[in-house]
Amino acid sequence: MSSLFDKENVDIAWCPGCGNFGILKLIREVLEELEVDKKTCVIVSGIGQAAKTPYYIDVNMFGVLHGRALPVATAVKLGNPNLCVVAEGGDGDMYGEGGNHFIHTIRRNVDIVHIVHNNMVYGLTKGQASPTSQKGFVTKVQVGGVVNEPFNPLAVALSLKAGFVSRVNIGDPLHAKEVLKAAFRHHGYALVDILQPCPTFNSTNTHHWFKENSYVLDDTYESSDFHGALQKAFEFSPMPLGIIYQDKSIRDIFERSIRGEDAKPLHAMTHDVSKIQDLFNRY
Amino acid sequence: MTIDELKRYNGQNGARAYIAYKSVVYDVTNSPFWKNGDHVGEHTAGVDLTSALSNAPHGDEVFKEFAVVGKLEGSEQISLVTQTPKTQEHQNDSHELFKSKLKTWYKKYHPHPAAVHFPIALHLFAAGMDILFLITLNEAYNAGVFYSFFIATVMGLVAMVPGILSWWINYNFSMQRAFVVKLIVASITLLLGVVAIYIYYENPHVAYEHSFQGILYHAIVLVTGLNVIILGYYGGKITWGYGRYQTLTEDSKKVLNITKHESAVSHHSASQSISILIGGAAGTGIATLEKILSGAFKKNGFYIFSTKEYMSRVRGGSNTTLIRISDAPIEAPCWKVDICIALDSLALEHMQERWHENTIVFADEAFSEKKTNMILVAMKDSAKKFGNAKYANTYIAGVLFGALRLDKSSLLENIAEHFKDDDVNRDVAESGYEEGMKLENITLPKLPKSDLEGVKKLHLMDGTTASGFGFLAGGCNMVTAYPMSPSTGVLNFMADMSKHLSIAVEQSEDEIASLNMVLGGWYSGARAMTTTSGGGFALMGEALSLSGMTETPAVIYLAQRPGPATGLPTRSEQGDLNMALYSGHGSFPRIVLAPGSLRECIDYGYLAFEMADKYQSPVIILSDQYLADSISMIEKVEFSSYEQRSYIVQSTEGYVRYEDTKNGISPRTVPGFGKGLICAVGDEHDERGQITEDYKMREKMVAKRARKNDELTAEAIAPEISGDGDIAIIGWGSTRGAICESLEYLNNPRLSHVHFAWVHPLGKEQLKSLERFKYRIVVENNADGAFANQLKLYDVKIDNQILQSNGFSFFVDQLSIMIEKSVKELS
């Protein structure tokens, strides 16, 4: 089925059965159903198989360096707060190479949607461990199995007081769509960690495994309870899915704090030369 | 050169075109106003035009744009700086002011383009209707023709007035082809209009007649229709240039005003100066003392230069500040000093090697014994009487002013300004002043002559501030940076300016984020920059490369300090040129600029944004601790002359980001501005911005980026050459002031100063002026001679090098000796 955000003439670089196909479809549908204006929407992505997603969506995009989507997305938003900005990439991209930016983007509370394809492995570089790989996961590099403690993005985001923290499984696209839509609607930084199988390089965390090891949080779950959320974030077998935490209160948003509430896009502004002249004349 | 020699350079048959004005010979070959040595049909090249200028529609300011090639022999005036008599200068000033005001107004409202569409449309309309009339002979058309023609003619007159105004304001009555054609065609159109209206007025039925008048009437209506097409065509050419992009090579330099400026230091000789060195621990107020004294000296009519040398610590250690006061502009430090003020014993020891035999030393009796030329003052004790030893700095300022018999009120005024309502400091200074007046049996150096009027017009600031103003002139509205000495000053400055202007400032988590943010900012339409020093810039390599590949502009202010690694964090060196030139993987165009004076800090700060935006490439501004932290004087800068341009185009449907254009520059747009979508990517891509590994596409894109490089190389600004000796003393960036003063001091007519502020890419054209020298000596504040090596790559022969990498910038007295020695080795 073709949608408004389908892109013509593209050569998709993913393996058959890759979870990325589901995520691509998910994002296209969410953009369309939320009636996002493609001209004012920008997806910034890093490097990796996951980060190729925006190349296949008919929207503005900026394909940057491995790990660097977040600082770029931050400044895109700062330059023009009226844009709808998404940062997208894999678990290696966002939690490994870009780990420092992950921390500080949350602290800034930039109004962007942060989508992380979490397949618990490095796909593009052919199968090394990622920060989220489980202990014991054997690869060509981690020959005796991974010994490091896996990175817990939800707990880290919560400890930094992220306003929207969620995890979904692409094996359950309907639920995933609901959560991703909520992330787009959220004012401020919103993390969506998407569990995704990599049929080529991760035979441990398969489609089946994700299904067996996760459950969807039901209506009784109180996503506004910070301490409850912190506890949930540390549950692993099985992993809770859904909006783990959302703070719906009005919070300071980075670009608004710096640029003011109704800031114009910077490209439409020039400095008042007479002001510069006055400031210079004071010396 | 002699008058006869000059004649050979008439610009014809491939010869270069030279003209002389007030004994200076200028090269005008590349000027569009001097094609084939002909200037507006009035003058030819190869002659002395000094007397002709008085009849010219422009003043001698035009000469600043041309490279000086030599001196015309047989005439008495040899000053390179053309001096206009005071009264005339004043007239020019008010005239220029009026013109610049008019220009601002004109640029805002564009009356000519606004008015000109009416006559064009109406003339075309009339001609079209007339054709219909001739076919149908319908009276309704006939009446339509006349009324639209009548209004077209009147509107034509209305459009001509602002047109001529624009010709004057924007193009200085240029006689280039487009203007001439427009002028003639417009006049003819107007004339014919009047004739046709007259014919119709005499006989409203004329359109039906086969008489001469009848035929003439129709002919005029049809011909004027053609005329307005010609007018529109040339109007478009004037406004938009000949390609999609303006060829700004000559133009931009004119607007930029930066080919040659009269710098504060240009070859006036400072007949007398006094140097004062103040030393003390960090946190004892020597920075305050520097501010108070330099401000107060300025009020006394002295030209000031001051520079700091400090250790990488917040408290303790031993820091110094050097203040030079002079009777003419200076922009360099000296090693040996005339007066030395030690605020503590460590400083006294630290500064000893900078004394000459007559240096007068002020020290506290508490830590020093009496020696010859040593003046013991009870600094601490006197300060304590006012309640706190920290007043020692204010006290000694008073002593110094008293001893030098300078105007007390100027000092007190500055102290009041600096400390706001703190009256104690005022009293302390006053008591110090009295103490200073009492000092009698000492021979202090003679004060330079004061020039109250001249100095009053100047502004006192450091390189950091001047660079900041340059970036503001360039329209900088986003700064994302991570603090690192000595670049932090610009970050602070821009943050402070964000209180007055719309500038988004963010301290990034690291330098990697800094430059990536800069790219994100430009992507959505900001004019963004980052500030850093060597270590931070090293972290930016990958993002620099991303700027190159995605063709996203970036401006990086790189204030150098000595490395490797943490090196000497608070000291100076020009050690990062190679890194600026080569960092980032892969090959892509980049520009490296290195200003050497306050004026250049502003000009090149502006230029950085212009070039980045126009060529969609990274621009690196190389400064260093010395340039950033030194205070000197600058003439008034007219910020309205720095045009804030935007190279962002509105996109249409089907827009592709990497259109393969002739000059390699693809039109750039921003999200939400027009109907197109932008795909900018760091992988190799096709014109759409889709990832590709097709080798043909790769070759095409490599070639596109290379064409962009050729294009920007053609804009390279030639080095500034002063003097007409046959030995070139070549420097770049912050060495400008020191070389300049050294050469003045050495007063050897064989020595010329060649100063590069545009450092990369070097162009063959740009280097031509180096051919005439017999010897070339390169002076650099580093150990690797990186710039000399660059010149060698362009086959410039280097005969000797003067290098220094001890953490100090060059001192005039020491550099003079080094140059002398170096020249001796050659000849």
Ligand SMILES: Cc1ncc(C[n+]2csc(CCOP(=O)(O)OP(=O)(O)O)c2C)c(N)n1
């Ligand atoms: C600076 C840098 N280091 C390393 C790489 C190589 N690299 C590309 S993608 C990648 C990891 C990909 O893993 P992930 O982000 O999880 O994405 P996936 O391919 O699994 O979707 C690496 C290490 C790079 N492109 N840049």
